[in-house]
Amino acid sequence: MKTHPTLSSQHQFMPNEFEEAFYNSTLRYSLRHLKFTENYAQENIMEVLQKSLQVCYLAGVNSKHHFKKIYVFDSNTGTLHIDWLMSKNGFNLMVIQTASVNEKMARWLWELAETPHQ
Numbered sequence: 001m002k003t004h005p006t007l008s009s010q011h012q013f014m015p016n017e018f019e020e021a022f023y024n025s026t027l028r029y030s031l032r033h034l035k036f037t038e039n040y041a042q043e044n045i046m047e048v049l050q051k052s053l054q055v056c057y058l059a060g061v062n063s064k065h066h067f068k069k070i071y072v073f074d075s076n077t078g079t080l081h082i083d084w085l086m087s088k089n090g091f092n093l094m095v096i097q098t099a100s101v102n103e104k105m106a107r108w109l110w111e112l113a114e115t116p117h118q
Contacts, residue, residue: 023065023087024085027066027085027086027087028086029090030084031084032083033086034094034098049067049084049094052067053067055093063090065087066087066089066090067085068085069082070082092112095109096109096112
């Protein structure tokens with residue numbers, strides 16, 4: 001009978017690691033995608049983010065599946081800043097709560113309204 005080698009413990013994945021990897025793969029947006037809000041102040045964006053996280057909490061949704069804090073190093077300025085990765089649902093939640101409306105925002109809102117539920 002032929003035996004197959006087993007993975008060492010360092011190469012074995014726990015089910016929650018697969019789940020985390022799956023959700024991380026859906027985080028395709030970041031705060032830079034909110035550039036169509038144009039002159040929207042950073043503190044307002046952080047307020048919208050907090051409201052979005054609160055919506056997740058109140059709706060019983062795990063916000064970690066839709067929002068992830070990351071640190072980005074800018075080699076040109078030598079500075080480190082915080083950004084957030086978001087799923088499409090998380091990003092749409094942010095857009096909905098943004099008070100600013102301009103042509104680009106209107107297009108995104110219209111696209112969001114047209115998107116069928118999956």
